[in-house]
Amino acid sequence: MCLAVPAKVVSIDNEFITAEVDIMGNSKRVGIVLTPEVEVGSWVMVHAGQAISVIEEEAARLSLSAWEELLRGEQ
Amino acid sequence: MSNREGKISTQRNEREYFNLFLDKLYQIANKPVKLMEVCGTHTMAIGKAGIRKVLPPGLELISGPGCPVCVTADADIDTFIEFAKDRQVVLATYGDMMHVPGSNGSLAELKAQGADVRVVYSVLDALDFARAETNREVIFLGVGFETTAPSTAYAVKIARRGGLKNFSIYNLHKTIPEALRALLDDTATKIDALLDDTATKIDGFILPGHVSIIIGEKPYNFIAAEYGIAGAIAGFEPPQVMAGILKLVRDINKGRPTISNLYQKVVCPEGNIHAQRLLDEVFIRTDAEWRGLGIIPGSGFRLKDEYKCFDAAVKFKIERKAVNSSKSCRCGEILKGLIKPNECPLFKKSCTPERPVGPCMVSSEGTCAAYYLYSSF
Numbered sequence: 001m002c003l004a005v006p007a008k009v010v011s012i013d014n015e016f017i018t019a020e021v022d023i024m025g026n027s028k029r030v031g032i033v034l035t036p037e038v039e040v041g042s043w044v045m046v047h048a049g050q051a052i053s054v055i056e057e058e059a060a061r062l063s064l065s066a067w068e069e070l071l072r073g074e075q
Numbered sequence: 076m077s078n079r080e081g082k083i084s085t086q087r088n089e090r091e092y093f094n095l096f097l098d099k100l101y102q103i104a105n106k107p108v109k110l111m112e113v114c115g116t117h118t119m120a121i122g123k124a125g126i127r128k129v130l131p132p133g134l135e136l137i138s139g140p141g142c143p144v145c146v147t148a149d150a151d152i153d154t155f156i157e158f159a160k161d162r163q164v165v166l167a168t169y170g171d172m173m174h175v176p177g178s179n180g181s182l183a184e185l186k187a188q189g190a191d192v193r194v195v196y197s198v199l200d201a202l203d204f205a206r207a208e209t210n211r212e213v214i215f216l217g218v219g220f221e222t223t224a225p226s227t228a229y230a231v232k233i234a235r236r237g238g239l240k241n242f243s244i245y246n247l248h249k250t251i252p253e254a255l256r257a258l259l260d261d262t263a264t265k266i267d268a269l270l271d272d273t274a275t276k277i278d279g280f281i282l283p284g285h286v287s288i289i290i291g292e293k294p295y296n297f298i299a300a301e302y303g304i305a306g307a308i309a310g311f312e313p314p315q316v317m318a319g320i321l322k323l324v325r326d327i328n329k330g331r332p333t334i335s336n337l338y339q340k341v342v343c344p345e346g347n348i349h350a351q352r353l354l355d356e357v358f359i360r361t362d363a364e365w366r367g368l369g370i371i372p373g374s375g376f377r378l379k380d381e382y383k384c385f386d387a388a389v390k391f392k393i394e395r396k397a398v399n400s401s402k403s404c405r406c407g408e409i410l411k412g413l414i415k416p417n418e419c420p421l422f423k424k425s426c427t428p429e430r431p432v433g434p435c436m437v438s439s440e441g442t443c444a445a446y447y448l449y450s451s452f
Binding site for chain 1: 092141169229289350438
């Protein structure tokens with residue numbers, strides 16, 4: 001039930017606090033009340049109709065460097 | 076350069092990372108280790124990727140209580156089935172709950188008999204029903220952990236703001252850290268008292284990635300600080316799971332248990348503050364009953380007084396009756412990691428995904444369903 005899928009924000013509706021997102025080619029309207037910082041073009045994780053997290057490029061880079069550290073035995 | 080899910084192009088692809096992590100794991104695995112994957116979505120991901128089959132000997136993954144459908148108590152199942160019997164009621168639920176068997180049938184069976192039970196993707200769909208059908212009472216089944224609970228809180232807030240009188244929720248949301256504490260206490264008690272020398276000693280937890288998006292890292296700190304057990308927040312792709320396993324085994328070998336976050340891509344240390352505020356605004360913590368684990372202090376949510384008129388339990392005055400289940404289903408022990416599904420006499424015999432006896436076989440991410448589907452576990 002805690003499944004979440006990545007989606008790209010296509011447009012934002014500030015009145016209803018929703019966004020149209022692209023989920024693997026499918027268009028879907030989701031809530032953005034938990035991620036008010038999203039912008040058009042942001043990547044988000046969507047769970048049960050709400051965007052629950054914004055995927056920051058910098059954080060994704062951090063994740064990869066953590067993997068490299070793990071391989072080197074530094075973590 | 077980034078692509079889907081913000082992945083950064085590097086020289087290594089995911090398969091290479093998976094294999095490199097696995098190689099490292101074989102180099103360092105030197106003693107029996109039991110890790111629990113807490114989350115049902117992890118259980119499915121691990122089964123699908125065949126991870127159990129490739130791990131070094133002695134490294135065991137056991138499945139935990141992180142399937143919301145599975146941990147729903149019989150008394151709650153019977154209560155929401157009672158709601159659906161009222162012909163005035165539209166019961167809106169996530170699909171997982173449709174086939175959960177209560178003492179007298181399931182929601183799916185009731186629907187076949189004419190009850191208005193509707194599967195929704197989001198609680199906001201249930202709000203739309205209430206707005207469109209003002210002569211009906213719409214009840215939403217609030218099931219799920221911290222990942223899902225903020226959406227329910229938001230819906231209640233919107234309903235109050237919009238003066239919706241025909242919308243309510245039956246709140247079964249639960250919290251993961253409290254369940255982990257209960258699990259650790261339960262195991263420790265058994266080992267200390269030598270009542271049960273087969274009690275599973277958990278060496279580390281693969282912590283749920285998407286619950287952690289909401290709650291962050293801090294609520295898990297007690298696991299390392301008070302119980303001396305390691306935890307790693309991990310994502311759901313095979314290399315992400317493998318990274319979590321490698322980190323845990325390394326921490327265990329060093330004898331320095333920590334809580335680490337290997338899903339930084341989407342989990343920030345403080346969690347999702349907006350979601351936490353919504354939860355605090357609408358709910359207060361309460362004790363909740365879990366299948367297998369009993370009543371766990373502070374592991375549930377109750378609507379605050381100002382939102383009480385949206386509580387279906389209050390509004391419809393249906394008494395929640397204790398259930399003495401005579402089923403020989405061993406879901407409760409499976410949820411605590413005490414036994415594997417194939418140790419249950421019903422597994423694959425009278426209990427299958429088509430005709431489930433217990434909720435661990437119903438939910439698509441239940442441990443029994445995962446073991447059934449990926450039977451060469």
